[in-house]
Amino acid sequence: GENVEQHPSTLSVQEGDSAVIKCTYSDSASNYFPWYKQELGKGPQLIIDIRSNVGEKKDQRIAVTLNKTAKHFSLHITETQPEDSAVYFCAASYSGGYQKVTFGTGTKLQVIP
């Protein structure tokens, strides 16, 4: 089955700086890669996703890149704000998300004001 590794497990940045979270996946059949933000005591919220037919996607301060050859993808958050503090999970799925998603281990991001 699919295995998703995520690094780092914790990340502290100063407000305004950028944050980068990296993930690798094992199953070359995976073609859908969502990123979720989870605040304490809440369910995950989809913040951005990318499919295997594109290499990069941006949404305001958030961007995701995908390298299919190397089987890794990354989340980039620019101009970080205190409200970005949360746990972020990457995930992978095949069949365009029709099948189950496999989650990474999570990154706790702390943005220091």
Add this chain to the structure above:
Amino acid sequence: GAVVSQHPSWVICKSGTSVKIECRSLDFQATTMFWYRQFPKQSLMLMATSNEGSKATYEQGVEKDKFLINHASLTLSTLTVTSAHPEDSSFYICSARQRDPPYEQYFGPGTRLTVT
């Protein structure tokens, strides 16, 4: 955006009793819902995939007789933890997948179960 609700948001029960958790897609139809379990400071672990009108598919190591799943309609799935024990205490999260492409999954807010 699509909204998924869970009820209750938290529950405390005594060891040996059963607890039912509901997952509802409020503004879309979901032929498939997923049930996850999350321990503190850990990732989400898929327990089972719930398909409307058919039996759920359980992940390896998940006891289907202990975690009963019913997906009676396109907007409702239930998870019943039977004969709960303290080790079943966890955060249970459901997600609902859109019926049509792009098949995005939306997560519920989770249910905190504490078994005393």
